[in-house]
Amino acid sequence: MKQAWVVRAERGGRLYDAFKENSIIAIGWSDIGPLTELKTREKIAAKVAAIWPEWKPQAVAMSAGQLHRFRSEMKIGDRIVTYDPSRRVYLVGEIAGEYRWDPSIDAEDPNVRSVAWQGEVSRDLLSVRSRNSLGAISTLFQLPPDVVDDLLRALKSHQPAKADPAASVEIAEEDVFKNIQEKAIEFTKDRVNALDWSDLQELVAGLLRAMGYKTRVSPAGADRGKDIVASPDGFGFESPRIVVEVKHRQGTIGSQAIRSFLGGRHPQDKGLYVSTGGFSKDALYEAERASIPLSLMTIDDLVDAVIQNYEKLDIETQQLLPLKRIYWPA
Missing domain, CATH: 3.10.590 (ph1033 like fold)
Incomplete structure (x- = not known):
């Protein structure tokens, strides 16, 4: 044949x-x-x-x-x-x-x-x-x-x-675009997942800087539940003070890890917990009932936020995750 x-x-x-x-x-x-x-x-x-x-x-x-x-x-x-x-x-x-x-x-x-x-x-x-x-x-x-x-x-x-029919042509083009877009996102997630922990931490810090905050990144070792502190002044004196924990692992984060993170927070703090392995249902429930505003960020959320703010990232952060722009007929 x-x-x-x-x-x-x-x-x-x-x-x-x-x-x-x-x-x-x-x-x-x-x-x-x-x-x-x-x-x-x-x-x-x-x-x-x-x-x-x-x-x-x-x-x-x-x-x-x-x-x-x-x-x-x-x-x-x-x-x-x-x-x-x-x-x-x-x-x-x-x-x-x-x-x-x-x-x-x-x-x-x-x-x-x-x-x-x-x-x-x-x-x-x-x-x-x-x-x-x-x-x-x-x-x-x-x-x-x-x-x-x-x-x-x-x-x-x-x-x-x-x-x-014009509609069929548009649908076909849209299907191709969605396919390319989905592959691009998955490949980007692969690259993020391949970063070591310290580089992932720097990527998150760079994202926060692109969003208008100044950051302090904790050195490796015991950090008492915080890897990054982001605030308008960079010292954490001005509100909002965002305390960030970054976990780079395959397994999901459970409720105990969320409780430990919340245990060291001040009433005026805002929390961001980043986990490339996702979160269990109990962890999501724990975050909903937290005493401070707490956002849980999966690898999907992180990649989406990086793409949306990519042009605002500093050169050092872009070098951690190099991306190319493509143009598609509107």
Whole structure:
């Protein structure tokens, strides 16, 4: 059964013309050398890990998966697609040869397969669903059958897909945006969770400074239930005086920890308890009946607050959690 694949022509479509003129597709990872003798995903993964020992297991697995697909899973006769972003056209064809190592066309992308190209398709001729599927950022990925059918239809007819209702287009775009947004938030939470305790404490202190407070951060060791004190003057003399406890752990915080935190507070204090492991139901109940105003902040709350105030964070705090801005059509 034929499968269909997209192979990116490098960043910005750098190799699009080379793909077209030489009737090939190619991918990188040139430092590994030929894949000819690396016949399993496990052998490729071991080679990737040996060449790049600093890579995380997930990055090793992802690279090994794409190399194995290119070397072994892609078959002669499978559909193949690549993209020229500058012209917004897709080049459609079929795989015509087995894997080979050929650095003569491009030394950075020496893993090569021959292709019989059939023609180009303008992105404007495709349905919204097809454009969304083709928008994935991986170097190599599979295409669902309906997208392949849409590409072949456009290749043959040179006519646009049946017009989608405006509402359908907006819903599709919104779904893609929400998907990207959710992934971005989850990746940001991963980065926050990977911080050590002292850096997380500094992140929380930086957030409070971005919100207009001056902060004093307790040194490591016995802090009598407070890691940060935030106030307008920085000394805690002026109100509001916010006392912050930061816990960086996987397990949830229970009611006893909340009671211990509240035990050392003054009547005029405000409390903020940050826990990357969340809070138990008893802890939430304890906070509701606290004798002082107390806010419990989970990792979700922390990431949301950091994103909302990111441009106000000082450079040192931004360096703890570097984020990039992206723009989306309104």
